[in-house]
Amino acid sequence: MSTLELEIERNAFLSTLYKAQGVVDKKSTVNVLSHLLIEPSSDGLKLTGTDYDVVLEAALDARILHGGLACVNGKSLFDVMKSLDAPTVHLKVLDTHWIEVKAGRSKFKLAGINPTDFPEIRSPDEVVWFGIPHGTIKDLIEKTAFSVSGDETRMNLNGVFFKLDPSEEGRATLTMVSTDGHRLSKVETTVEVGGYDGQPYQAIIHKKGVQEMRRLLEDDVEHIEVGFARGYILFRSRGTTFTVRQIEDTYPDYERVIPPDPDSRIVANRAEMIAAIRRIAVLTSSKTSILKMELADGGMAFTTSNPDYGEGRDEIDVTYGGEPITIGFNYVYLLDVLNVLRSEMVTLSCNDAFSPTVITSDDEPGARFVVMPMRI
Amino acid sequence: MSGRRPVAVLPDVLANQIAAGEVVERPASVVKELVENALDAEATRVFVDVEEGGKRLVRVVDDGHGMSREDATLALERHATSKVRTADDLGAIATLGFRGEALPSIASVSRFRLVTRITDEDAATEISVDHGAVESVRDAGAPVGTKIEVRDLFDSVPARLKFLKRTATEMSHINGYITASALGYPHVHFKLTHNGRTSQDLPPAPSLKHRIHQVLGGRVTDHLWEVWLDEPIQIRGFISEPTFTRTNQSGVHTFVNGRAVKDRVINHAVVSSYGNLLERGRYPYAVLYVHVPPDTVDVNVHPAKAEVRFLERGLVHEAIVGACRTTLASTPWAERGTPFYAPQGASGSSSAVTLRDSAFSDRSAVAAAAAPVSSVAPELEVDTLTPAGKPRFFSRMKVLGQADKTYLVCEGADGLHVIDQHAAHERVGYERIKSGYCTSRLAKQQLLLPLQLDLTAREDAAARAHGALIERLGFDFEPFGGTTWQVMAVPAVLAAANVERLLRDVVAELAELGTTTVAEARMDLLFSTMACHSVIRAGDALNEQEIRALLESMDDADLGANCPHGRPVSVTIPFTDLARRLHRT
Numbered sequence: 001m002s003t004l005e006l007e008i009e010r011n012a013f014l015s016t017l018y019k020a021q022g023v024v025d026k027k028s029t030v031n032v033l034s035h036l037l038i039e040p041s042s043d044g045l046k047l048t049g050t051d052y053d054v055v056l057e058a059a060l061d062a063r064i065l066h067g068g069l070a071c072v073n074g075k076s077l078f079d080v081m082k083s084l085d086a087p088t089v090h091l092k093v094l095d096t097h098w099i100e101v102k103a104g105r106s107k108f109k110l111a112g113i114n115p116t117d118f119p120e121i122r123s124p125d126e127v128v129w130f131g132i133p134h135g136t137i138k139d140l141i142e143k144t145a146f147s148v149s150g151d152e153t154r155m156n157l158n159g160v161f162f163k164l165d166p167s168e169e170g171r172a173t174l175t176m177v178s179t180d181g182h183r184l185s186k187v188e189t190t191v192e193v194g195g196y197d198g199q200p201y202q203a204i205i206h207k208k209g210v211q212e213m214r215r216l217l218e219d220d221v222e223h224i225e226v227g228f229a230r231g232y233i234l235f236r237s238r239g240t241t242f243t244v245r246q247i248e249d250t251y252p253d254y255e256r257v258i259p260p261d262p263d264s265r266i267v268a269n270r271a272e273m274i275a276a277i278r279r280i281a282v283l284t285s286s287k288t289s290i291l292k293m294e295l296a297d298g299g300m301a302f303t304t305s306n307p308d309y310g311e312g313r314d315e316i317d318v319t320y321g322g323e324p325i326t327i328g329f330n331y332v333y334l335l336d337v338l339n340v341l342r343s344e345m346v347t348l349s350c351n352d353a354f355s356p357t358v359i360t361s362d363d364e365p366g367a368r369f370v371v372m373p374m375r376i
Numbered sequence: 377m378s379g380r381r382p383v384a385v386l387p388d389v390l391a392n393q394i395a396a397g398e399v400v401e402r403p404a405s406v407v408k409e410l411v412e413n414a415l416d417a418e419a420t421r422v423f424v425d426v427e428e429g430g431k432r433l434v435r436v437v438d439d440g441h442g443m444s445r446e447d448a449t450l451a452l453e454r455h456a457t458s459k460v461r462t463a464d465d466l467g468a469i470a471t472l473g474f475r476g477e478a479l480p481s482i483a484s485v486s487r488f489r490l491v492t493r494i495t496d497e498d499a500a501t502e503i504s505v506d507h508g509a510v511e512s513v514r515d516a517g518a519p520v521g522t523k524i525e526v527r528d529l530f531d532s533v534p535a536r537l538k539f540l541k542r543t544a545t546e547m548s549h550i551n552g553y554i555t556a557s558a559l560g561y562p563h564v565h566f567k568l569t570h571n572g573r574t575s576q577d578l579p580p581a582p583s584l585k586h587r588i589h590q591v592l593g594g595r596v597t598d599h600l601w602e603v604w605l606d607e608p609i610q611i612r613g614f615i616s617e618p619t620f621t622r623t624n625q626s627g628v629h630t631f632v633n634g635r636a637v638k639d640r641v642i643n644h645a646v647v648s649s650y651g652n653l654l655e656r657g658r659y660p661y662a663v664l665y666v667h668v669p670p671d672t673v674d675v676n677v678h679p680a681k682a683e684v685r686f687l688e689r690g691l692v693h694e695a696i697v698g699a700c701r702t703t704l705a706s707t708p709w710a711e712r713g714t715p716f717y718a719p720q721g722a723s724g725s726s727s728a729v730t731l732r733d734s735a736f737s738d739r740s741a742v743a744a745a746a747a748p749v750s751s752v753a754p755e756l757e758v759d760t761l762t763p764a765g766k767p768r769f770f771s772r773m774k775v776l777g778q779a780d781k782t783y784l785v786c787e788g789a790d791g792l793h794v795i796d797q798h799a800a801h802e803r804v805g806y807e808r809i810k811s812g813y814c815t816s817r818l819a820k821q822q823l824l825l826p827l828q829l830d831l832t833a834r835e836d837a838a839a840r841a842h843g844a845l846i847e848r849l850g851f852d853f854e855p856f857g858g859t860t861w862q863v864m865a866v867p868a869v870l871a872a873a874n875v876e877r878l879l880r881d882v883v884a885e886l887a888e889l890g891t892t893t894v895a896e897a898r899m900d901l902l903f904s905t906m907a908c909h910s911v912i913r914a915g916d917a918l919n920e921q922e923i924r925a926l927l928e929s930m931d932d933a934d935l936g937a938n939c940p941h942g943r944p945v946s947v948t949i950p951f952t953d954l955a956r957r958l959h960r961t
Contacts, residue, residue: 150872151874151875151876152874153874153876153877154827154876157825179824179825181823181824181825181827182821182822182823182824182871183824184824184825252825257824257825288819288868288869288871290819290868308808308809328819330821330868330871354822356824370824372821372822372823372824373822374819374820374821374822374868375819375820375821375822375865376819376820
């Protein structure tokens, strides 16, 4: 029986193990899913982990001293690696499938399981890869991930809708949309995409996958590679690949619910607005998070009234010339939007207290956020 | 050609045997049919003797008005009944039996003997029938009333015989039925013997309370509290305090216009009136009499007549919930001063009703079908319960201290009270959050992407009929063509919930019960979670001021029995118990 034995550089190993932490499901009832499979590859080491929705595969440089397989709990391996201070780590699989970890004067034996128990991972065939600028994909995801639905009966809303469309001069227009039925975020941008073939592509990326691939965004790289395959969407950076199940459903017609040209436009200072909302939020009910936004000539006020806690009112200056109106909001929905925008000033557009309010910023032209008001 | 059989009208005997399959399912159904007849004949004594769980013999003897010979002979023909003459009568049935199926059906599957006499005739009539064939009709000597013997039930119908359960099982059904009848007719003397041994003997009770005591025993009746409602429908009866429960619904006895029924709407109403006062998986005891005008209830739903159908299910449901909640809200058990049952004569204040005056037993009142319900005047004595109003129960107690930083130990008039501080505070917090919500409940989150639901035709009809109720719950729910509906807004507190499933449950419940509690139950759950996280916990040390304040707020929160998660808030150790355990008596 051959047993795996290898030497690996601690920092590189640690950073890969970190990316795997979301995938090794600590709470899974299937024990093997909290484990990582370690196997030699042509140029080093391959690490695999899965929670069925997302598969992580990572290639690493390592010196293989003896071939074989290992399967070890991903969390404990990460925790041990984090605690070590030696530059190089020596791993050796023992007869019991346990794994001996030696680094400097530290020595651990980690409980492992039989590698043949690890589920077989089938890689999607015919992946079309593109290189998308790191900053672009990061911006798209940050501005949409927060409004994905958690309601599992509305499967098609449980992910971020992502599409690529051809634009002029061989560039591509990327669109990312998310909605939970109460609010919607849409970001659109046109960029140079590496390897783009001019064809339209689209997918609903499962929210779990969105969460995991954000770990890739912490890498300091110029491009993130994004792959489209039947049933899957893939993200790759520095040898680590996340294969994410697509939600195979139709995404709602989001353009229809974005009001085209609202009557009133209010321009407000983003930081002032955030501060005022936060102050008033102190006195809102934790379950409903309702506050009222009162608009009058030149001013915007946030108020709350709660029989348990009391009342509050906070005003900021805005440009507004319409009739006074009062709109109810879940303040969390407003803060979520204001927090992902970066410009100094934001624009709110609305028709009345019952129709969707749109939030935009002149500095971030592709981004539109729609928030449905509360009826109070 | 294979034998194609010509259609033929069934001979009467066979038709009766088939009907017997519906009407007479088991010996208990024979008992039920015969006892119902006796009660319809205004008997004041109904004696039932059975042998071998009724398989060998069921004998019912009553002192009712009996039948003339002519009527008796006719009664053994199918659909012969003195109780319904025309189809219009069916719309307002005030008697227990009415289908005219029972006697011939029973007689067709047994050896049957009927002896009956009316006051006007000197001789009684005796009729013997052997499996549907009349053997003899002759004179006999007997007192006024009717005696019916049913022997060897089903021995000619092996298919049915095979399905009869053990004697003990059959007896439990028979006992259950006699119990139910006895609760419905307190003034009637019921007696049941099995193989010559007395199983139940219930002499006429001067009041419903006494009958309940006779039937359910003192242990149960000590924990029952009166329910009373006159409008829009009349409801009388008793329900148990929230901590006195059992694991199934068999402690719930309900009567509609005197008829013992197992009705989903009523049972659901009783249980849901407790809301989260009940521990999970526990059910209360209840003896509840619902009076509705006979033309608003259909009892002709099932041959065995155990089910009824109300014209206005929602109204009945709401009335029961309201009546029970009024009782629960007054928390009479907290005082414990007035035991539910005081032996008659001991208290001079109670005006015992005479036997035939009780609204629940007086068949003339039931028979006054055409009269509006309110004219069926309640004659039951009013129990001397604590008047509704703010009870000062907890705050009146003397605080002895805190034990294990978890329990508050207090001295009341009758014993030591040990209060779970977390459960108590949670209960208080829950009431506060809930009332706070009720003032702001109209806040709705509008949906950017409306949700479409395909309903069944029945659900669609229910949604249309109860649109106002659904809106009151905070949903904007509109028809969207066909039986598809669209959700435009949801209650703000439930915005994060699984709206589709919740609304489906709401609509299904509306279709089934005519009213709905699932949405409120969902909100209750939410409030109790919020309450749980905002209050003191076990292990928090409290000083006397804090304990006082908690006790006072416990009195302010109206329902004091269980924490919103269903754990009891307090236990009482009566001084009598202490005395006994310390051998002072």
